Amino acid sequence: MIEQLLSHYNYWxxxxxxxxxxxxxxxxxxLVKKVVGLNxxxxxxxxxxxxxxxxEGGTAPILVEGVDVYSNPLPHVxxxxxxxxxxxxxxxxxxxxxxxxxxxxxxxxSELQIRDQQC
Amino acid sequence: MLLFxxxxxxxxxxxxxxxxxxxxxxxxxxxLSASFFVALDAVDVAFTEAxxxxxxxxxxxxxTLGLTGRFxxxxxxxxxxxxFALVVLVGALLMIGTADMPAFGSVDAPAxxxxxxxxxxxxxxxxxxxxxxxxxxxxxxxxxxxxxxxxIFTAGLGVLSLLSISRKEEEKEGGVASMYEHxxxxxxxxxxxxxxxxxxxxxxxxGEYGPGGGFQAGVIFAAAxxxxxxxxxxDVAKRVVNESVLQILAALGLLLYGSVGVVTMLSGKNFLDxxxxxxxxxxxxxxxxxxxxxxxxxxxxxxxxxxxFAFSRRMDREGGA
Amino acid sequence: MLAHLPILQVILPFLAxxxxxxxxxxxxxxxxxxxxxxxxxxxxxxxxxxxYAGGVISYExxxxxxxxxxxxxxxxxxxxxxxxxxxxxxxxxxxxxxSVQKEIEAHKQTxxxxxxxxxxxxxxxxxxxxxxxxxxxxxEISSLSTYAxxxxxxxxxxxxxxxxxxIMGTIGATFILxxxxxxxxxxxxxNMNDLAMRIDAVESTTTVLAAFGFIVVGTSLKLALFPLHLxxxxxxxxxxxxxxxxxxxxxxxxxxYVLIRFLFTIFGESYSFGRHPLAEILxxxxxxxxLSASTVSISQxxxxxxxxxSSVAQIGYIVLGIGMGSxxxxxxxxxxxxxxxxxxxxxxLALAAVTYRMGGSEIGHMRGLARTMPLTFWAFVLGGLSLIxxxxxVGFVSKWYLILAAIELGWWPIVIVVLxxxxxxxxxxxxxxxxxWFGEPEKPGRNEAPPSLLIPLWILIAANFYFGIDTRLTIGxxxxxxxxxxxxxxxx
Numbered sequence: 001m002i003e004q005l006l007s008h009y010n011y012w013x014x015x016x017x018x019x020x021x022x023x024x025x026x027x028x029x030x031l032v033k034k035v036v037g038l039n040x041x042x043x044x045x046x047x048x049x050x051x052x053x054x055x056e057g058g059t060a061p062i063l064v065e066g067v068d069v070y071s072n073p074l075p076h077v078x079x080x081x082x083x084x085x086x087x088x089x090x091x092x093x094x095x096x097x098x099x100x101x102x103x104x105x106x107x108x109x110s111e112l113q114i115r116d117q118q119c
Numbered sequence: 120m121l122l123f124x125x126x127x128x129x130x131x132x133x134x135x136x137x138x139x140x141x142x143x144x145x146x147x148x149x150x151l152s153a154s155f156f157v158a159l160d161a162v163d164v165a166f167t168e169a170x171x172x173x174x175x176x177x178x179x180x181x182x183t184l185g186l187t188g189r190f191x192x193x194x195x196x197x198x199x200x201x202x203f204a205l206v207v208l209v210g211a212l213l214m215i216g217t218a219d220m221p222a223f224g225s226v227d228a229p230a231x232x233x234x235x236x237x238x239x240x241x242x243x244x245x246x247x248x249x250x251x252x253x254x255x256x257x258x259x260x261x262x263x264x265x266x267x268x269x270x271i272f273t274a275g276l277g278v279l280s281l282l283s284i285s286r287k288e289e290e291k292e293g294g295v296a297s298m299y300e301h302x303x304x305x306x307x308x309x310x311x312x313x314x315x316x317x318x319x320x321x322x323x324x325x326g327e328y329g330p331g332g333g334f335q336a337g338v339i340f341a342a343a344x345x346x347x348x349x350x351x352x353x354d355v356a357k358r359v360v361n362e363s364v365l366q367i368l369a370a371l372g373l374l375l376y377g378s379v380g381v382v383t384m385l386s387g388k389n390f391l392d393x394x395x396x397x398x399x400x401x402x403x404x405x406x407x408x409x410x411x412x413x414x415x416x417x418x419x420x421x422x423x424x425x426x427x428f429a430f431s432r433r434m435d436r437e438g439g440a
Numbered sequence: 441m442l443a444h445l446p447i448l449q450v451i452l453p454f455l456a457x458x459x460x461x462x463x464x465x466x467x468x469x470x471x472x473x474x475x476x477x478x479x480x481x482x483x484x485x486x487x488x489x490x491x492y493a494g495g496v497i498s499y500e501x502x503x504x505x506x507x508x509x510x511x512x513x514x515x516x517x518x519x520x521x522x523x524x525x526x527x528x529x530x531x532x533x534x535x536x537x538x539s540v541q542k543e544i545e546a547h548k549q550t551x552x553x554x555x556x557x558x559x560x561x562x563x564x565x566x567x568x569x570x571x572x573x574x575x576x577x578x579x580e581i582s583s584l585s586t587y588a589x590x591x592x593x594x595x596x597x598x599x600x601x602x603x604x605x606x607i608m609g610t611i612g613a614t615f616i617l618x619x620x621x622x623x624x625x626x627x628x629x630x631n632m633n634d635l636a637m638r639i640d641a642v643e644s645t646t647t648v649l650a651a652f653g654f655i656v657v658g659t660s661l662k663l664a665l666f667p668l669h670l671x672x673x674x675x676x677x678x679x680x681x682x683x684x685x686x687x688x689x690x691x692x693x694x695x696x697y698v699l700i701r702f703l704f705t706i707f708g709e710s711y712s713f714g715r716h717p718l719a720e721i722l723x724x725x726x727x728x729x730x731l732s733a734s735t736v737s738i739s740q741x742x743x744x745x746x747x748x749x750s751s752v753a754q755i756g757y758i759v760l761g762i763g764m765g766s767x768x769x770x771x772x773x774x775x776x777x778x779x780x781x782x783x784x785x786x787x788x789l790a791l792a793a794v795t796y797r798m799g800g801s802e803i804g805h806m807r808g809l810a811r812t813m814p815l816t817f818w819a820f821v822l823g824g825l826s827l828i829x830x831x832x833x834v835g836f837v838s839k840w841y842l843i844l845a846a847i848e849l850g851w852w853p854i855v856i857v858v859l860x861x862x863x864x865x866x867x868x869x870x871x872x873x874x875x876x877w878f879g880e881p882e883k884p885g886r887n888e889a890p891p892s893l894l895i896p897l898w899i900l901i902a903a904n905f906y907f908g909i910d911t912r913l914t915i916g917x918x919x920x921x922x923x924x925x926x927x928x929x930x931x932x
Contacts, residue, residue, distance in 0.1 A: 022611075025607060025611065031603065034607060038607065038610055038611075041611075041614060042610075042614055045614055045617055045618055045621065048618070048621055049621050052621065052624070052625050074624075074630075075624075078573055081573075081577060082576075082617065085576075085577070085580045088580070088584060089580070089584065089606070089610055092584055092587060092588065092606065093603065093606050093607075096587070096591060096599055096602055096603045096606065097603070099591070099599050100596075100599045100600060100603060103596035103599055104596065104600070112600055116597060116600065
């Protein structure tokens with residue numbers, strides 16, 4: 001059990017981060033904060049991928065004479081793409097929040113729901 | 120240690136009600152994860168995460184807060200309990216998944232065995248550049264990267280369609296306050312901005328040897344322009360970089376990338392097969408990668424500037440009203 | 441050029457999107473987008489023909505052999521879905537100019553076409569690719585453009601709907617990303633075909649189980665399976681008419697495709713249904729969703745919202761077929777993917793026409809429609825008949841197959857559920873028809889929709905009957921694809 005914990009500690013941390021991020025998204029009512037939560041959730045997935053690619057004793061995958069062990073470049077590539085997707089989503093979400101504030105006068109989930117029922 | 124700090128930051132974000140502090144913490148979170156990526160040998164990823172997680176993303180969030188208010192009024196959503204149950208469920212599934220995972224860092228894990236070794240062993244022979252991440256990104260999985268540029272382009276269009284105002288309205292708006300009075304800032308930035316632009320060019324073309332590439336360069340280039348517009352005012356900045364030109368540039372960057380694929384197709388090879396670009400495969404790959412990275416850089420820089428302009432115009436309007 | 445068909449399919453609308461932006465003039469952008477989608481439609485027709493003639497087509501992007509490079513892999517299943525998506529996208533686009541002119545601000549219209557093409561290209565990319573991570577990238581292209589398109593709606597609630605969809609959609613996509621990461625961790629590959637082969641060795645690990653869970657939940661969010669459908673009704677209701685018609689006909693269908701691809705090709709039928717109680721989870725959810733959403737539909741004052749709930753119900757039918765885990769059930773699902781696209785595309789186009797003339801699509805706007813807009817009214821009636829599942833329509837064909845599949849398994853209660861679902865559809869469609877027929881119009885006199893909206897509308901309505909009578913193409917493809925997915929058959 002302890003051995004399992006030690007050899008997987010990265011993954012356990014990632015799980016905690018994912019849960020916190022996911023919690024902020026589903027349980028917080030402020031629209032900006034939800035976006036922050038979404039960011040944490042996504043970043044924790046990035047950390048997971050990069051952890052998968054780490055090779056013990058390896059170095060960054062830039063080929064140099066005299067080095068034999070490199071970390072796995074493939075997860076790095078995937079996550080580069082995913083980070084870009086993440087910021088694209090964030091930008092669009094925040095633009096929506098700004099418009100929502102202008103249209104409703106609030107960025108709290110509960111107030112939006114009340115205001116929608118009125119009309 | 121870094122991981123511990125990450126957890127602390129995440130919890131702090133969850134429990135802080137001052138959104139300004141939340142955004143600052145989110146920036147710290149981005150920086151921490153970037154340093155963690157360095158520790159895991161992912162230098163390219165770290166570079167990008169630092170630029171995005173501690174740069175653009177907090178910047179946009181701050182701009183949003185300027186419009187939506189600093190404090191959240193209520194912490195719990197209607198679905199608080201349901202949400203908590205969902206979180207526990209997801210966590211449980213993740214923990215189940217962890218049980219059979221190969222140990223962290225192990226050399227003989229399946230992820231290190233099947234596809235990846237070829238990139239490390241053969242990429243120098245096939246693509247002739249030392250940065251394996253760039254080889255995979257721009258060539259082996261170049262199509263993903265084309266998709267990534269399209270995602271950025273889509274986001275740019277989306278933000279524009281949400282935040283733009285029609286020409287008529289725009290003309291009504293007057294001048295905008297700037298930090299022009301700060302002489303020191305102005306002089307420092309006059310030195311800093313050209314340096315940033317040169318650095319952006321360096322990152323753009325150095326991606327084959329060290330960490331960097333089109334995306335990072337585009338972000339740095341955009342950062343220089345954004346700095347300029349913060350200091351000298353949006354109006355001045357817009358006179359230097361015209362918005363409709365930016366839109367066309369954003370489109371052209373994506374088209375440049377795509378046209379490499381079309382050219383390779385017309386010369387009888389598959390889409391994005393850079394070997395079609397020259398007799399010698401090494402040279403062909405080289406040309407292909409330089410051109411597509413340029414496409415990435417142009418679109419990223421143009422879209423980032425457009426997004427920033429769109430956000431700050433809304434802020435100005437709010438300020439004036 | 442024939443060898444390049446798989447990539448042309450996606451790259452045509454993909455590269456047309458930035459060109460649209462450069463064209464600037466909305467009318468020009470529309471015309472260009474229409475020509476390009478028609479070309480994409482032609483490509484998808486040729487692809488289906490090629491797959492029929494020569495079997496699975498593999499196209500190596502960048503010239504790198506899979507699993508090192510990204511592969512496009514077209515078999516009967518995705519050739520069929522590509523055809524569905526590109527035909528619906530083209531037909532909807534045909535009427536878009538008229539409706540967009542009225543519903544979207546002038547300076548945003550060019551962006552609309554650009555985003556539309558991006559969404560179209562994203563959906564095609566998801567379907568054509570043979571690489572699991574590439575699915576995620578194109579999923580995000582289509583999703584981001586969809587959020588932006590929904591937010592173009594005139595009502596402020598469109599913004600709130602787009603935000604909610606963005607949050608739920610991103611959670612779904614991130615779940616899929618987690619699942620793909622777990623699979624990569626255990627197999628070392630991202631290529632779907634390669635995954636399918638290598639997954640057997642690690643089948644019993646909990647990591648693959650977790651990957652399975654995340655991917656099923658993530659795609660269920662995207663395809664709006666009950667109870668993960670909460671984003672859908674508002675998104676469909678407040679989006680611009682043409683956006684609703686387009687995404688209702690295509691986006692959820694593509695999510696269904698992704699689910700089928702993962703369940704049957706990658707994990708394999710024996711893993712998905714033999715090892716796990718997937719059927720026991722999917723079928724009850726499908727039934728509850730089907731019945732509750734149909735019931736909710738009946739009392740909706742907004743007709744768009746009524747049809748949106750009906751879409752949730754139709755997803756129930758599709759998932760029901762998948763959940764049966766049999767070739768016949770899968771055939772029914774695949775048939776309904778095409779058939780539902782045609783009926784909902786048609787019905788939402790009819791509402792677009794009503795909105796164009798009457799300024800909205802509430803039940804009040806339908807009053808006396810039989811006299812003011814007879815052609816639109818009758819199109820709605822015929823599309824409604826297809827939704828109910830009256831013989832001679834496509835709706836009948838897919839429900840018939842679903843009932844056959846249930847009987848084959850001896851699941852009589854399912855037969856009753858399908859029949860009750862149809863009865864509920866009679867009620868909600870009937871209410872609109874009744875108002876249109878007996879109601880007094882606000883302004884009497886004919887006020888028919890312009891031909892540019894009627895033509896695409898009637899093309900789809902005619903298709904509902906054509907494919908309801910001549911079922912060779914649809915049933916032939918669906919049966920063969922289902923047999924191939926179940927491990928038998930040649931895929932032809």
